Amino acid sequence: MNLDINLTDHQPPGAVRQPASLPLMRLTGASKLYDKGSSIREALRSVDLDIHRGEFAAIVGPSGSGKSALMKMLGLLEAPTSGGYRFQGVPEQSLSTEQRLWLRRRFFGFVPQEFHLLRSTSLQGNVALPLMYRGMSAERCQSAAMRALALVGLEDQGHRMPDELDRTQHGKAAIARAL
Template sequence: MIRLRNITKTYGEGALAFQALKGVDLDIHQGDFVAIMGPSGSGKSTVMNTLGCLDRPTSGEYLFKGVPVQGLDRDERARLRRRYFGFVFQGFHLLARTSAQENTELPLLYRGESTAQRRAAARQALAAVGLNGWEHHTPAELSGGQQQRVAIARAIVSNPAVLLADEPTGNLDSQRSAEIMQLLWQLNQDQGITVLMVTHESEMAAYARRIVHFRDGRLDSDQPNTPLPLRPEHVGSHVGSHAGSPVGLGSAVQEGA
């Protein structure tokens, strides 16, 4: 699904230039759950921004479903993000005086879908993250874990192929963190959503199928992992399915969808 070849990223120029990525090669397959780890300044956040088309590499090749992303203009990259990517951040980034339902609908509003379509999809996404009955609550009426569930519902409401999660449990206690990680794992397992997650916590990375480590702007290691919910000592729960119909990459990039 995703191929990075010799990706570099340099910030600044001349004596002040800083090379955040130094020739990264990375393949992401459909259905992967990859934990991206590394110390501060290792390049993990830069590579996540590159993968999510939030930043452009200085050099190298980025292919998404065979399409060279570096050749797309700003509007085409924006359409690619809207159609194929969902984003979850450490900060929940919910609109304060807006209900869970309305927060979840936002990506579909930007895509121009009808009110009926938005509401139906948002209800389905909220149900998928275990928030049936909470649709009309504002963020102030929700716990931190529930707010992050709304953020995940908002990320999956458009049926993305890839979910990018940047420290998704960073603002949560250990119990809520485990619940969110179980949810991400189930979305990956049940719906086949490819999950790319930046984390500095090994307990959270334990849910991934692969763990990649960055150091000094380079890919230091890439190891398979048996996800925690599949280990004999772990018993997990199940969430509902939230399936959608696929859309061709070429039309999504070229059209104003």
């Protein structure tokens, strides 16, 4: 598959180099509606949000307030129903399915509410799995996985299986995988 992407370039396909003052992610008037058959549910209404390189953002709110819808939008899993979203200056609607997948693999790490660790694979293997999909060598994947496990305090647990760990350790492993 040829996406005309230079893997050493951190810009998505079609991006124009932008000054550091422009946001990495920009939502403009973004809304999200879900069709529930007999009704339409509004998850987000006219959200404006800029996230710049190097910033940390916390998405918080009560249950049902649209946090998951916002995260899916920012992670290029779902498009806004109306309004716009730009990632590194590129409008999301101009990205193909393949380009979205490439960007998610390269730039995004999600820690879902359910951690979805593979029960038949060690923690190190679970953390290394996304790196394998990026085409890294097995040796680099395993080394990077151990570094990520060390960052979350599980440096001596890489050989263990998910069923041997408690929920807190599962969460830490999921964070390491996202890193």
